[in-house]
Amino acid sequence: MPASSTASMPERALSALVVIPARMASSRLPDKPLAEIAGEPMIVHVWRQASIAAIGPVVVAADDARIVAAVHAAGGQAVLTRSDHESGSDRVYEAALKTDPDGRHPVILNLQGDVPLIDPDAIRAAFAPLIDPKVDIGTIMTEIRNDEDRNDPGFVKAVTTPVEGPISGRHRALYFTRATAPAGDGPLYQHIGVYAYRRAALERFVSLPPSALEKREKLEQLRALEDGMRIDVTLVASTPMDVNTPEDLARVRKVIEAGKVNV
Incomplete structure (x- = not known):
């Protein structure tokens, strides 16, 4: 990948x-x-x-x-x-x-x-699209390789189109959804919620009321797309595990105590 x-x-x-x-x-x-x-x-x-x-x-x-x-x-x-x-x-x-x-x-x-367990390279990858002055917000995604995850609404899908340029794996976001999309053959991408905002874009974003699609999908980033902001997404190899439950915490403890964190 x-x-x-x-x-x-x-x-x-x-x-x-x-x-x-x-x-x-x-x-x-x-x-x-x-x-x-x-x-x-x-x-x-x-x-x-x-x-x-x-x-x-x-x-x-x-x-x-x-x-x-x-x-x-x-x-x-x-x-x-x-x-x-x-x-x-x-x-x-x-x-x-x-x-x-x-x-x-x-x-x-x-x-x-x-x-x-976030990889510092993934943080840098979210920041990278902002070298293009046309981009308002940068973020990241990774390819979904587990068939169960492809149909899991907990795995937010990024529907994107590739962008040519100096950044490997850069895409432009067209939509984000909890549905399995897009249809047809090809990879599906999981969105990872790390956002790099231009300062003016963040100020604009927090001033907006929740949008119709945002409330329907329960995805905050759709507010930006509905308002016409451009979001570019960098494809990364790693998927950071977020900690939401005691079971997640136990898994993360095991990884960190084993010294396997990317630095």
């Missing part, structure tokens, strides 16, 4: 602020950001992988002072945000205004706080 190779690409001329939204409320895994993995809270592992990506400063946007304290204890940056945000994007935008009010960083990258 093609994988992005971004280490020497010209996107390094851009400057990104990486924001990791983290909230304590989780019905399936209470206090999830502070779940211990190999002696450290999960949010610290995510912060560290984002720092290794080296695309700009990293800040955790927390809804609880305990998360802020845990990140500070590890040497990271964190800010306390409102507890009543309806989405992670809103929390990310508040943190960006607090930590970079002058807009020194033209790109804001939203990295979820429950992906401690």
